[in-house]
Amino acid sequence: MRPAALDLSALDFGALATEASGCTRCELASTRTTVVFGVGDPHARLMFVGEGPGRDEDLSGQPFVGRSGKLLDRLIAEELGMDRTQCYIANVVMCRPPQNRDPRPAEMDACRPFLERKIALIAPEVIVSLGNVATRALLGTPDGIRSLRGRSYPFGGAVLVPTYHPAAALRSGGEVVAEMRADLVRAKRALAGTPG
Ligand code: URA
Numbered sequence: 001m002r003p004a005a006l007d008l009s010a011l012d013f014g015a016l017a018t019e020a021s022g023c024t025r026c027e028l029a030s031t032r033t034t035v036v037f038g039v040g041d042p043h044a045r046l047m048f049v050g051e052g053p054g055r056d057e058d059l060s061g062q063p064f065v066g067r068s069g070k071l072l073d074r075l076i077a078e079e080l081g082m083d084r085t086q087c088y089i090a091n092v093v094m095c096r097p098p099q100n101r102d103p104r105p106a107e108m109d110a111c112r113p114f115l116e117r118k119i120a121l122i123a124p125e126v127i128v129s130l131g132n133v134a135t136r137a138l139l140g141t142p143d144g145i146r147s148l149r150g151r152s153y154p155f156g157g158a159v160l161v162p163t164y165h166p167a168a169a170l171r172s173g174g175e176v177v178a179e180m181r182a183d184l185v186r187a188k189r190a191l192a193g194t195p196g
Contacts (some may be wrong), residue, residue: 003110008117013042016117019095026110028095028103034061038090038118045191046080046087047124048072049115050102051133051165058096063089064119065109068166070187071131074165075177085104088122090115091135108137119156126190133166152190173181 003025011019017037036053039062048064056066064072064084072089076082093103093111103111119127129135132145138160139153145164155159163183166173169176 003106006086006113008113008121011117013118013121016114016121018113023094023111026093026095026107028093028097028107031098032095033058035094036061036063036091036096037094038088038113039063040084041086042088042122044086044088044126045125046082046187047091047119047122047127048076048087048130049127049134049138050091050130051088051157052091052093053096054100055096058153062152064092064166067170071170071177075180076182079181080188088118088124089119092134093097102133108133112137115143119158124158126187127155128187129160129162129165134165135162149179152186159190 006017006025008016014045020037021035023035036057049065053063054066055071063069073084076084076087091098091118092115093107094114097103097107129138135145135148136142138155139148139162141148145162148162149164153162161183163180164176166180169180
């Protein structure tokens with residue numbers, strides 16, 4: 001069943017976070033510990049969008065704090081010269097899917113107004129989507145990250161740069177990490193206004 005429409009267009013960042021903290025629009029609300037709204041600078045020029053919270057994130061309320069997050073932080077520092085306070089990090093769904101399964105379409109649809117409002121308020125110049133789930137959700141394509149990465153896409157007033165999910169890089173190792181680094185360099189160039 002499709003979730004009811006939700007108009008969040010009147011909410012500022014604080015009001016949006018408050019609204020999210022009590023959200024019961026999908027089944028994930030019944031098993032979550034914390035709503036993981038996002039972290040970073042609400043005026044950031046660069047935004048990362050992941051899939052959804054895992055166990056560590058569900059317990060802490062912060063996105064990407066587990067092993068994947070440590071790798072993401074390292075790559076952001078090494079390739080972009082930033083830390084997580086200088087960008088914004090969010091997920092397609094704000095509540096942990098049980099056993100870390102992929103979020104279901106109805107769950108992503110339920111959370112989508114929150115992600116869309118976050119993107120509208122932050123108005124980033126560059127969005128990096130992390131992995132299949134986030135990239136497919138944002139680009140509205142069934143294609144996989146392997147074929148989608150390696151270039152950038154217009155996304156409203158922003159540029160979207162797809163890359164692997166850091167968990168995939170942890171599983172697969174060197175080559176995937178190298179490709180993630182190349183994607184982050186692409187994001188850095190887009191921030192600098194340099195094509196490619
Ligand atoms: N994986 C994600 O996609 N997001 C997180 O916040 C943590 C792990």
